[in-house]
Amino acid sequence: MSSSEDEITAWFGQQRRLSPTDFPIGIGDDMSQLALGQGVSVLITTDMLLDETHFDLKVATLQQIGYKSMAASLSDCAAMATIPVAAVVAVALPVGFREEQLKELHAGIVLASDKYDCPLVGGDITSWKTDARLAVCVTMVSRPGEKPPVRRSGATVGDVIGVTGSLGGSGLRRHLEFEPRVQEAQELARLADLHAMMDISDGLSTDLNRIGRQSGVGAMVEAAAVPVSVDAGTQAEPLQAALNEGEDFELLFTLAPEQWSELHRKWDRPVPISQIGRITDTGRMQIRMPDGRIEELKPGGYEHLTG
């Protein structure tokens, strides 16, 4: 297609105006929010995972695929510091898919479901009639924690930009086994007033651009401060891997500098948090390289500033 998924999604979001009373958060964030009266609301996210695109049936086990499908949606719940409630899973099975295989896929789903206390409450099992590949669609419902859901659009000039864990090289192994940051997100929200947050699914460079665009701000990332994963370190260009590869499923968040100091002091989880830069008023997404040069941080990579 000629447009990016972000552009198409924005276009879809513009086609119908949602009532902000009934739908406080609509199309374009990690989850949408449905207000149900009595001060009760739920959030919802749907993700389609495809063979050869999001996993490879030739190398991943079905249990890994089931786990990953759930974990990706759990990461969306974490992205807004919300609490998973339940999931439904629809599958499209290739011709000849066996019952034992379906049960293996189910075992992976239940592994994530049990670990993150998010019961599987329904689903749909369909089969392709002719040659086609496995698709797994997980839809997850969450509820707000003690604080309102954290959106992508709240980043403020001067904010510290933080990330959990380390980035890059996920494709080697971690993308099938990652631990969605559900608890860490709750802890971040408890210890600080987060201005913006999302999970890093398409790479730091792409996802930070989303926060910048949706918040109407710029950013300056310090390349030397980006936590490069061990797996990214084995690659030809570790920094590029950390910035661009995606499927990290770590949290990317912003908050006031004094809040960051307090948060960093109190943080005692095994998963580290790092300050990687600041939100700016330049309107530009930039990165300061280790040698001091400032480059433009584009979705999918950095390149020399023009003009």
Add this chain to the structure above:
Amino acid sequence: MSSSEDEITAWFGQQRRLSPTDFPIGIGDDMSQLALGQGVSVLITTDMLLDETHFDLKVATLQQIGYKSMAASLSDCAAMATIPVAAVVAVALPVGFREEQLKELHAGIVLASDKYDCPLVGGDITSWKTDARLAVCVTMVSRPGEKPPVRRSGATVGDVIGVTGSLGGSGLRRHLEFEPRVQEAQELARLADLHAMMDISDGLSTDLNRIGRQSGVGAMVEAAAVPVSVDAGTQAEPLQAALNEGEDFELLFTLAPEQWSELHRKWDRPVPISQIGRITDTGRMQIRMPDGRIEELKPGGYEHLTG
């Protein structure tokens, strides 16, 4: 696969015990119910529609496919007499799928969304990397109406069995254009105390067997009373078409006989309702043919009783 979808679904449902307080309705009904506190609950359903299985891209327009995908889930909301709240839609696009095509699919989704007041609040757009077919996964959230959601398991011996509209021949045309019985379900629930209800997606014979099994009862259908659609009437065996073809998306419900009389008297909707039989204590699903013979009503068809 060796087991039917019903058997597999039942097996999945048995793997983890859901808390009945948090999940009053779990796996195995038209929707699952999530209790959220404050007396507030939502219901959720997910449906995967596949090219060549649920529609044929060679003959259906993308707008029709979008409409049908939403309408099938709206029919699930109707099946329990619940009120649609919102939908999310995930799509897996074939290689070479164009932006205009995606917008046409979206137009069909919005057509149903507008008509049934069920906003599209989010989604996921993914693409196959190699040759594979269009998949559309709709997940819909509804809320209870004035009465609790009507389940499949409440049919009682002596109940009248009713259906809306007429059955069979949906594949000719109606399966792409049907009107989910959302309003009719609300009206049925308002006028009567429904004991059991579901929508007919796999054919009256199959779906009535589900109500019988989940309620622990038998049934006697009067073949002469089954409303055969005009489209089914053009086929070689109209009654078989009405009983077995599926994708009718009409409502199948049971209620006490005195309630039926009252309901039938007050019913003034354009969509008719018909009494097609009674719930029995025989433990058998049966059908009385126009010539008086009694046959077994099996999922997918009737056949001579053995023994």
